[in-house]
Amino acid sequence: MSTSEQKKIFVTRRIPPEGQKLLSQADSYNVQQWDSDEQIPRDELIKGVVGAHGLLCLLTDNIDKEVLNAAGPNLKVVSTLSVGFDHLCVEEIKKRGIRVSNTPNVSTEATAELTVALLLTTCRRLPEAREEVKNGGWKTWSPMWLCGAGLSNSTVGIIGLGRIGLAVACRLVPFGVKRFIYTDFQEIPENAKEINAEYVSNEKIAEDSDFVIVNCCLTPETEGLCNKDFFRRMKKTAILINTSRGPVVNQEDLHDALTSGQIAAAGLDVTTPEPIPTDHPLLSLKNCVILPHIGSATLDARNAMSVLTVNNLLKGLAGEPMPCEVKL
Numbered sequence: 001m002s003t004s005e006q007k008k009i010f011v012t013r014r015i016p017p018e019g020q021k022l023l024s025q026a027d028s029y030n031v032q033q034w035d036s037d038e039q040i041p042r043d044e045l046i047k048g049v050v051g052a053h054g055l056l057c058l059l060t061d062n063i064d065k066e067v068l069n070a071a072g073p074n075l076k077v078v079s080t081l082s083v084g085f086d087h088l089c090v091e092e093i094k095k096r097g098i099r100v101s102n103t104p105n106v107s108t109e110a111t112a113e114l115t116v117a118l119l120l121t122t123c124r125r126l127p128e129a130r131e132e133v134k135n136g137g138w139k140t141w142s143p144m145w146l147c148g149a150g151l152s153n154s155t156v157g158i159i160g161l162g163r164i165g166l167a168v169a170c171r172l173v174p175f176g177v178k179r180f181i182y183t184d185f186q187e188i189p190e191n192a193k194e195i196n197a198e199y200v201s202n203e204k205i206a207e208d209s210d211f212v213i214v215n216c217c218l219t220p221e222t223e224g225l226c227n228k229d230f231f232r233r234m235k236k237t238a239i240l241i242n243t244s245r246g247p248v249v250n251q252e253d254l255h256d257a258l259t260s261g262q263i264a265a266a267g268l269d270v271t272t273p274e275p276i277p278t279d280h281p282l283l284s285l286k287n288c289v290i291l292p293h294i295g296s297a298t299l300d301a302r303n304a305m306s307v308l309t310v311n312n313l314l315k316g317l318a319g320e321p322m323p324c325e326v327k328l
């Protein structure tokens with residue numbers, strides 16, 4: 001079959017080796033790829049997608065009306081190499097009858113591990129401590145020096161008790177957490193009962209938690225949920241962790257809360273924008289630990305995500321059920 005008769009797949013980045021291998025075996029398709037580890041420039045995305053039947057994209061690609069128009073009526077499947085799909089203009093996609101898939105389940109453990117790592121790093125002040133060792137600030141053992149907050153006997157509030165939220169909570173149980181509370185769009189009794197968690201309001205999460213952990217998806221309802229009012233309600237000793245999406249937290253309000261002593265510390269794996277500018281005021285705060293969106297960054301998880309993304313795409317293009325189709 002000549003490439004002009006083959007269905008076109010456009011891939012917006014080099015993907016992890018196992019997915020890449022699977023893609024290379026899809027020789028009945030005309031696969032075109034932005035062959036780089038760097039993000040595809042917008043104009044290349046618009047050019048590359050023209051006439052595509054399938055689009056394999058990343059969470060860094062904004063798949064909006066312009067991209068969909070450029071792709072044209074051939075486009076049948078958008079397969080994103082991510083759990084979150086807030087970068088896809090779902091309304092437009094739905095209108096055009098395009099199917100969408102994502103990669104839930106395969107990165108749950110990795111993301112939960114990173115969330116716990118970030119929580120411990122933040123509450124035990126590890127970056128500050130490491131800095132003191134390097135800059136000679138370590139003079140002697142001192143009773144109150146670099147004291148932080150411990151998990152034992154604490155109340156942990158989880159915003160979003162889905163797969164990842166639950167996996168985080170399960171990993172925190174052995175640390176001796178006394179009470180779990182959670183909020184979500186609605187109660188999730190089957191998850192809550194595993195950790196004996198109580199469903200509460202957003203206000204109560206803010207007021208009662210020693211640690212607030214954000215694991216929800218980004219929607220109009222959750223955008224800016226952690227804002228001035230939320231921080232005002234939090235305990236002065238409380239710590240905020242966000243490993244979901246940056247815009248759930250209002251960063252200006254967070255900066256004010258951290259500098260005025262309204263809350264003790266924050267750990268963010270996600271920011272607005274990404275990357276966060278290197279001169280951003282949050283980066284100068286000792287009580288704010290920022291990581292570059294590495295929640296799912298284990299080799300196994302990223303390989304599994306890439307395989308699932310390609311499988312989703314190929315099944316979708318074949319008109320078959322996709323392993324992880326998003327119900328739009």
Ligand SMILES: O=C(O)C(=O)CO
Binds near residue numbers: 059081082084296
């Ligand atoms: O999968 C996602 O949605 C991420 O944020 C990266 O793992």
